Amino acid sequence: MQTDSYNPYQVAQSQFDKVANILELDDGVKELLRQPMREYHFTIPVRMDDGKIKVFKGFRVQHNDARGPAKGGIRFHPMETVDTVRALSLWMTWKCSVVDIPLGGAKGGIICDPHHLSLREQEQICRGWIRQVAKNVGPVSDVPAPDVMTNGQHMLWMLDEFETIHGGRYPGFITGKPVGMGGSLGRTEATGFGVIYILREALKVLGLSIEKSSASIQGFGNVAQHAAQLYTQMGGKIVAISCWDHADKASYTYRKKDGVSVDELRKISDKFGGIDKKQAQELGYERLPGEVWLEQEADILIPAAMENQINASNVNRISKTVKVIAEGANGPTTPEADEEIKRRGIFVCPDFLTNAGGVTCSYFEQVQCNMNYFWEKDEVLTKLDAKMTSAFAAVNELATQRKLYMRDAAYVIAISRVAEAVKQRGWA
Ligand code: NAD
Numbered sequence: 454m455q456t457d458s459y460n461p462y463q464v465a466q467s468q469f470d471k472v473a474n475i476l477e478l479d480d481g482v483k484e485l486l487r488q489p490m491r492e493y494h495f496t497i498p499v500r501m502d503d504g505k506i507k508v509f510k511g512f513r514v515q516h517n518d519a520r521g522p523a524k525g526g527i528r529f530h531p532m533e534t535v536d537t538v539r540a541l542s543l544w545m546t547w548k549c550s551v552v553d554i555p556l557g558g559a560k561g562g563i564i565c566d567p568h569h570l571s572l573r574e575q576e577q578i579c580r581g582w583i584r585q586v587a588k589n590v591g592p593v594s595d596v597p598a599p600d601v602m603t604n605g606q607h608m609l610w611m612l613d614e615f616e617t618i619h620g621g622r623y624p625g626f627i628t629g630k631p632v633g634m635g636g637s638l639g640r641t642e643a644t645g646f647g648v649i650y651i652l653r654e655a656l657k658v659l660g661l662s663i664e665k666s667s668a669s670i671q672g673f674g675n676v677a678q679h680a681a682q683l684y685t686q687m688g689g690k691i692v693a694i695s696c697w698d699h700a701d702k703a704s705y706t707y708r709k710k711d712g713v714s715v716d717e718l719r720k721i722s723d724k725f726g727g728i729d730k731k732q733a734q735e736l737g738y739e740r741l742p743g744e745v746w747l748e749q750e751a752d753i754l755i756p757a758a759m760e761n762q763i764n765a766s767n768v769n770r771i772s773k774t775v776k777v778i779a780e781g782a783n784g785p786t787t788p789e790a791d792e793e794i795k796r797r798g799i800f801v802c803p804d805f806l807t808n809a810g811g812v813t814c815s816y817f818e819q820v821q822c823n824m825n826y827f828w829e830k831d832e833v834l835t836k837l838d839a840k841m842t843s844a845f846a847a848v849n850e851l852a853t854q855r856k857l858y859m860r861d862a863a864y865v866i867a868i869s870r871v872a873e874a875v876k877q878r879g880w881a
Contacts (some may be wrong), residue, residue, distance in 0.1 A: 459760075459761045459764070459787065460536050461536060461537050461539075461540035461541070461760050461761065461784050462536035462537070462539045462540045462543075463536075464540060464760075464784060464787060464788060465539070465540035465543040465544060465784070466487050466488075466543075467788055468788065468860070468864060469486065469487050469543065469864070469868065470483075470487065471861070471864075472861060472864040472865055472868050473486070473487070473868065475861065475865060476865060476868060476869060476872070478868075478872055479881065481881040482872050482875060482876065482881045484881075485517075485875060485880065485881050486517065486546075486868065486871060486872065486875070488516075488539075489514045489515060489516040489517075489539055489542050489543070490515055490516065490517055490518070491514070491515040491589070492512070492513070492514045492515070492535070492539075493512065493513045493514075493585070493586050493589055494510075494511075494512055494535065495510075495511050495512075495585040495586070496508050496509070496510060496511070496585075497509040497510070497511050497563065497578055497581035497582055497585065498581065499574060499577040499578055499581060500577070501574055502571050502573065502574060509563055509564060509565050509578055509581070510563070510564045511561070511562070511563045511564075511581070511582045511585060511586075512533075512535050512538045512561060512562045512563075513538075513559065513560075513561045513586045513589065513590065513595070513597075514535070514538045514539050514541075514542040514559060514560055514561070515542065515557070515558075515559040515589075515595055516539075516542035516543050516545065516546045516557065516558040516559060516560075517546045517557045517558055517871060517875070518557035518558075518559075518594070518595070519557060519871060519874035519875045519878055519880065520549065520550060520555055520556065520557055520870065520871060520874045521549070521554075521555035521556040521557055522556055522557065522591075522592070522593055522594050522595055522596050523542075523545075523556070523557040523558060523559035523594065523595040523596070524545060524549055524556040524557065524558065524559060524595070524596050524598070524812060524815065524816075525541065525542060525545040525558055525559040525560040525561065525597065525598065525600075525812075526541075526560060526561070526597065526598045526599055526600030526601075526603070526629075526811075527560075527561035527562065527563065527582070527597050527598070527599065527600060527603055527607070527611075528541075528560070528561070528562045528563070528600040528601045528602065528603065529562075529563050529565050529566070529567050529575075529578075529601065529602040529603050529607075530562065530564070530565075530566075530601055530602060531564065531565065531566040532564075533562040533563065533564045535562075537562065537760065538560045538561065538562045539560075540760070540783075540784060541560035541600075541783055541784075542558050542559050542560040543558060544558070544783050544784065544804065544805050545557075545558030545559060545560055545805075545812070546558025546867075546871055547805045547863075547864065547867035547868065547871075548805040548806075548808070548809045548812055548867075549809075549812055549816075550866070550867040550868075550870045550871050551805060551806050551809065551844055551848065551863050551866055551867040552806070552809045552812075552813050552840055552841065552844045553840075553844065553870070554812070554813060554816045554840075555816075556596070556812070556816060557871075559595050559597075560600075561582070561586075561597055563578055563582055565578060567602050567725070568699050568725065575607065575610075576610045579607050579610040579611045579614070580610055580611070580613075580614040582611065583611045583614040583615050583618070584614065584618070587614075587615055587618045587619070590615075590626070591615075591619075591623070591626055592623050592625040592626045592819070596625070596626060596627060596628060596815070596819065597611065597626075597627050597628075598627065598628045598629045598811070598812070598815050599629040599675075601674070601759070602725060604629070604675075604724075605629055605630055605631040605634075605636060605641075606631070608627045608628070608629045608630050608631075609630055609631060609634055611627055612624070612626055612627045612630060612635075615627070624822040625819045625822040625823055628640070628815035628816075628818040628819060629811075629815060629818075630818070635818070635822050636818060637814055637815075637817055637818035637821055637827065637828070637833055638827070638828070638829065638830035638833055639814055639817075639830050639833035639834050639837065640811075640814045640815065640818055640833075641675065641679070642679045642682075642683075642834075643679075643810040643811050643813065643814030643815075643833075643834075643837055644675065644676045644679065644680075644781070644808050644810045644811035644814075645675065645676045645677065645678060645679025645680035645681070645682065645683065645757070645781065645810070646679055646680070646683050646810055646834065646837065646838075647807070647808065647809060647810015647811065647813065647814075647837060647841050648676065648680040648755065648757070648779055648781045648802075648807050648808060648810065649680055649683040649684050649687065649779075650810070650837070650838050650841040650842060650845075651779060651802045651806060651807045651841055651845050652684070652753065652755075652777065652779040652802060652807075653687065654841075654842055654845040654846070654849070655777050655779065655800055655802050655845070655849075656777065658800070658849060659776060659777065659800060661752065661776065661777075663684070663687045663688055663689050664687070664688035664689070666689050666690070666752040666753055667689065667690045667691070667692050667712075667749075667750075667751040667752055667753070668684060668689055668690070668691050668692070668751050668752065668753035668754070668755055669691070669692050669693045669694075669695075669746045669747070669749035669751040669753070669754055669755070670691060670693070670694050670695070670746065670754075670755045670757060671694075671695045671696075671746050671747075671754075671755070671756045671757060671758045671762055671782075671785075672694075672695070672696060672726060672756070672757035672758030672759075672781070672782065673694055673696040673718060673722055673726045673727075673728055674696075674725065674726030674757070674758070675726070676757040676781045676782070676808065676811075677694070677696075677726065677755070677757035677758070677781060678715065678719060678722075678726070680755055680757055680779075680781055681694070681713075681715045681755075682715050684755075685715055689753075690712045691712055691713040691715070692708065692712060692713065692749045692750070692751050693706050693707065693708040693713065693741075693745070693746050693749045693751075694706070694707050694713050694718060694728075694746070695707070695743050695744075695745070695746035695758070696722075696726055696727055696728050696758070697725075697726075697727060697743075697758070698727060698728075698730060699725065699727050703743060704742075704743025704744075704758075705728075705730065705740050705741065705742065705743055706740075706741040706742065706743060706744075706745040706746045707728060707733050707738045707739070707740060707741075708738065708739045708741060708745075708749075709736075709737055709738050709739070710737075713738075717736055718733070721733060721736070744767055744770065747763070747767055747770045747771050747772075748770045748771070748772055749772060750772050750774045751772065751774060751775060752774060752775065752776050752777065753775070753776070753777045753778070753779060754771065754775055754777075754778045754779075755778075755779050755780075755781050756778070756780055756781060756782050756785035756786070757781030757782050758782055758785070759782055759785070760782065760783060760784035760785060761784065761785070761787055762782065762785045762786075763778075763785055763786045763787070763790045763794075764786075764787040764789065764790050765787065765789040765790055765793075767790075768789070768790035768793045768794065769793070771794070771797075771799070775799055776799060776800060777799065777800045777801075777802065778794065778799055778800070778801050778802065779802040779807050780801070780802060780803060780804035780807050780808065781804075781807060781808050782804065782808070783804050783805070783808065784804060785804065786801075786804075791860065795858050800859065801858070801859050801860055802845075802859065803859055803860040803863045803864075805863065805867065806844060806845065806848055806859075806863045809841065809844065810837055810841055813837055813840050813841065814833060814837055817833055817836060817837070847866060848862045848863045848866060849862070851865060851866060
């Protein structure tokens with residue numbers, strides 16, 4: 454999401470520039486990596502349920518595929534912009550690289566609000582998006598996945614359209630599919646669980662016990678719900694959850710004296726991660742302004758909603774008790790806020806490392822599709838934990854050795870690998 458004063462693409466480029474200078478990258482490599490290699494912008498005409506044609510705008514941006522086929526989700530959002538998609542495509546490249554999976558980075562988007570679309574209309578949008586890019590994506594070139602407000606059903610409609618156009622079965626073309634239709638067990642949980650695997654490792658470094666810790670979370674969608682679930686299973690206490698209220702066009706923070714119950718809130722939330730405020734009140738939750746989640750006296754903050762949520766205007770509201778920020782969302786912290794967080798010595802688990810569980814499991818999904826043999830859930834989650842834990846260890850070791858901020862250390866590892874790949878291919 455982009456606002457007048459915040460442009461996520463500029464943020465992604467400034468983060469890149471900073472580390473490119475630390476790495477002393479050649480000018481050619483720098484120029485190649487600071488922008489996407491390919492972009493597709495197109496319209497998607499859809500006959501709506503009332504018989505009228507409505508034209509939606511769609512994007513696919515492929516940032517870099519030097520390390521393998523480009524990979525990245527497709528987002529439905531009424532405020533989607535091409536600069537958001539560009540930023541997310543860069544972050545995807547760094548994400549696949551930091552966890553060392555053989556994939557590049559891409560991202561897709563459609564400007565639409567599924568709250569106001571029937572399932573038939575959503576299906577037509579998904580099929581229309583594929584028709585526009587069917588020649589430019591595929592299992593060995595660019596592999597999409599779900600993101601904000603998209604799910605397994607959307608992926609299956611897209612796969613079906615792709616297979617109809619190309620005349621074959623290509624289950625490895627798209628990930629995040631429903632289990633039983635080429636999807637992997639554990640994919641739904643993977644991003645949120647991955648956030649907690651990383652958080653668990655960060656707490657170990659800081660000598661803190663998860664059982665004695667407390668967290669405040671922004672978001673209650675796919676990532677936040679599964680992060681909250683595993684965090685509480687491991688013994689942590691959630692003090693507050695904030696989410697978007699579609700009817701009021703505002704965000705609220707929900708808080709309860711003895712802690713938030715994930716199961717309780719799940720029962721009263723919709724498929725977009727919105728919480729029913731009336732039922733929350735009946736269950737004894739206080740409803741406070743959206744940004745209050747930042748001020749909670751917690752050890753941990755988990756932003757797991759959207760970009761630009763911790764910024765210059767609210768970073769000073771972060772409570773003195775906060776020791777760790779585990780970024781579940783993509784780009785939740787602006788560079789200005791990041792400077793202040795760094796100054797305060799808060800341990801940051803950076804987004805493209807912390808939320809890499811989703812793409813790692815998507816990679817496992819592709820591997821399983823290629824073998825046409827599917828693993829048990831325990832096997833998927835054990836492999837996921839191992840991958841996330843070793844990526845964290847490498848970033849933390851570099852940060853300690855070279856006295857780098859965790860975000861910069863993660864970037865150094867991710868960017869060096871991609872820079873090496875473009876050089877080895879002779880691109881720069
Ligand atoms: P989702 O659509 O399932 O949930 C989004 C949540 O954010 C909802 O609870 C919504 O109410 C809340 N929200 C939106 N705007 C808000 C605001 N201004 N204040 C408070 N809450 C707000 O999306 P998701 O899949 O959970 O993705 C969340 C974030 O994680 C995004 O940044 C996404 O790009 C990133 N991410 C997702 C995945 C994945 O596998 N789904 C993987 C990596 C990263």
